[in-house]
Amino acid sequence: MRYGSKVLFDDVNATFSAGRRYGLTGPNGAGKSTFMKLLTGELPPQQGNVVRPDKLGVLKQDQFAFDQFRVVDTVIMGNHRLWAALQEREKLYEKTDMSDEDGMRLGELEGIVGEEDGYSAESDAAILLQGLDIPDEFHERPMSELQGGQKVRVLLAQALFGQPRALLLDEPTNHLDLDSIHWLVEFLVHYEGTLIVISHDRHFLNAVTTHTADIDYQTIITYTGGYDDMVMAKTQIRSRIESQTAQREKKIEQLNDFIARFSAGTRSSQVQSRRKEVERLQTNELARSNIQRPYIKFTINRPSGRTVLEAKGISKAYDDLQIISDFNAVVTRGERIVLMGRNGLGKTTLLKALLADSPNLPPAPGDVDAGTVRWGHEVSIGYFSQDHTGQIQKGMTAVEWLHQFDPDAHRQDIHGLLGQMLFTGEEGLKMTDALSGGETARLLFCRIMLQKPNVLVFDEPTNHLDLESINALNIALQKYEGTVFLVTHDQDLIEEVGTRIWRFESTTVTPSAPVVSVGDGRQVEDFKGTYEEYMGVGK
Ligand SMILES: Nc1ncnc2c1ncn2[C@@H]1O[C@H](COP(=O)(O)OP(=O)(O)OP(=O)(O)O)[C@@H](O)[C@H]1O
Ligand SMILES: [Mg+2]
Structure with a gap:
């Protein structure tokens, strides 16, 4: 499989056996999601073929794709054949004048629905949902009302x-x-079919997988063991490949030397044969490791005033569930606030409430029920939202997309910035429709690097990023001279970036810092210090 001149897979053979749990690894853009699409049949391979069981369970990378559907329907869609038949049947029933053909078709559809256990679909779906801890009252609601974990x-x-x-x-x-x-690990360890899971989370992979299929060098190599075992084995193979490459390059150099020296002379047949050998060696040498680290650096155009934000009496509820209540805070220039805590306690809600009335961010990403937010003098905000859907318009190249945020920037500078974020040369001309999860995130960072805001509001920025990129982001945030609001579950980021902690907890927990919001069953603590210092206070 290749896109343009980028070869993802060249003559790959791989087998996934029943009862094993495979991690599918590789850096951003290596082709993991593409490979999964080849496995499921969503994409046909340009060469070769795939043999698969007739039913596969698939969870795609975009978890926001089903937001407009009801929870129970989303589950039933897992059976494509059934779902398509149900949809078509419903349309036919809605018709006022049904033709004979329609009638026949209805008969066929009923047949499919019967074969696929369609008459018990809703109750089967409900049983699965209950097993996965989704309470009954959510089953009829739209997906958009659920938080990430759910x-x-x-x-x-x-x-x-x-x-x-x-x-x-x-x-x-x-x-x-x-x-x-942890819950997911437990669940998957007990799964009895074949599991193939893509992840950049080392701990997760080590806990779940029995084998690792690593994508690199335009091929897939399967190792026994989890992520760490793979890295060890791969390092050995890699040093072997790299020393071979080095030897080959040396050989090419010598041959080229010879050619240069004697091409004008009498030994033309020898020169000719050496030219051939150089060609052969060069075509061999194409496959390189594609692990690379981007260079992320956030600078600021001009500093904001000393007081960056004053929030007074912020409240926000969904229906009758009070998430944030009477939240108060003053944020000073240069603080790096980490918002941490379990799924669903209101981290994103609070961020969006603070951005309800923000400079340079039309349209506002959220709203408030009560209270006032005052952003300080000359504040400019770079916002990285949790859901990337629609953040990057389709149908243009990465360069064009980026350029519109600073039309005065030289094309060269745009290319430089993109190169720094690993969109080198032709990669920058890639259509935005084609970006992988990690590439999308990297391009969104490019935009913020171009705009040079003095406040960064980042909501789970490490999702989709590979290990190299997470490290680069960590360093960039530590060096940033502006003010940071950061939601993350990444322990390193929490410990190394934060200078102030907003901790979201359930009210059953005894707080160890001042409580600045108490909602239904939940509270927010505000601690002016690092995570390490915060943990010290708790003891
Ligand atoms: N339709 C397409 N046209 C051109 N290039 C494409 C297309 N689809 C994918 N690509 C490119 O192929 C490469 C592999 O994409 P893929 O989504 O499989 O990566 P990935 O390994 O899942 O990465 P990530 O970890 O970021 O999710 C990327 O560089 C991507 O931009
Ligand atoms: Mg992917």
Whole structure:
């Protein structure tokens, strides 16, 4: 499989055996999601073929894709054949004048619905949902009302619906807090079919997988063991490949030397044969490791005033569930606030409430029920939202998309910035429709790097990023001179970036810092210090 000149897979053979749990690893853009699409049949391979069981359970990388559907329907969609038949049947029933053909078609459809256990679909779906801890009152509601951890559970139910023999999951731990990840590990370890799971989370992979299929060098190599075992084995193979490459390059150099020296002379047949050898060596040498680290650096155009934000009496409820209540805070320039805590306690809600009335961010991402937010003098905000859907318009190249945020910037500078974020050369001309999860995130960072805001508001920025990129982001945030609001579940980021902690907890927990909001069953603590210092206070 290749896109343009970028070869993802060249003559790959791989087998996934029943009862094993495979991690599918590789850096951003290596081709993990693409490979999964080849496995499921969503994409046809340009060469070669795939043999698969007739039912596969699939969880895709975009967990927001089903937001407009009801929870129970989302689950039933896991059985494509059934779902398509149900949809078509409904349309036919809605018709006022049904033709003979329609009648015949209805008969066929009823047949399919029967074969696929369609008459018990809703109750089967409900049983799965209950098993995955989604309470009954949510089943009829739209997906958009669920928070991240619950969405993943519903999408798992979708993947499991219809009892597939294999389960294919693309980055299931994105948006999950630690407790939910533990739950998922337990769940998957007990799964009896074949599991193939893509993830950038090392701990998760080590806990779940029995084998690792690593995508690199335009091929897939399967190792026994989890992520760490793979890295060890791969390092050995890699140093061997790299020393071979080095030897080859040396050989090419010598041959070229010879050619240069004697091409004008009498030894033309020898020169000719050496030219051939150089050609052969060069075509051999194409496959390189594609692990690379981007260079992320956030600078500021001009500093904001000393007081960055004053929030007074902020409240926000969904229906009758009070999430944030009478929240008060003053934020000073240069503070790096980490918002931490379990899924669903209101971190994103608070951020969006603070952005309800923000400079340079039309349209406002959220709203408030009560209270006032005052952003300080000359504040400019760079916002990285949790849901990337629609953030990057389709139908243009990465360069064009980026350029519109600073039309005065030289094309060269845009290319430089993109190159720094690993969109080198032709990669920058890639259509935005084609971006992988990690590439989308990297391009969104490019925009913020171009705009040079003095406040960063980042909501779970490490989802979709590979290890190298997470490290680069960590360093960039530590070096940033502006003010940071950061939601994350990443322990390193919490410990190394934060200079102030907003901790979201349930009210059963005894706080160790001043409480600045008490909602239904939940509270927010505000601690002016690092996470390490905060943990010290708790003892
Ligand atoms: N339709 C397409 N046209 C051109 N290039 C594409 C297309 N689809 C995918 N690509 C490119 O192929 C590469 C592999 O994409 P893929 O989504 O499989 O990566 P991935 O390994 O899942 O990465 P991530 O970890 O970021 O999710 C990327 O560089 C992507 O931009
Ligand atoms: Mg992917």
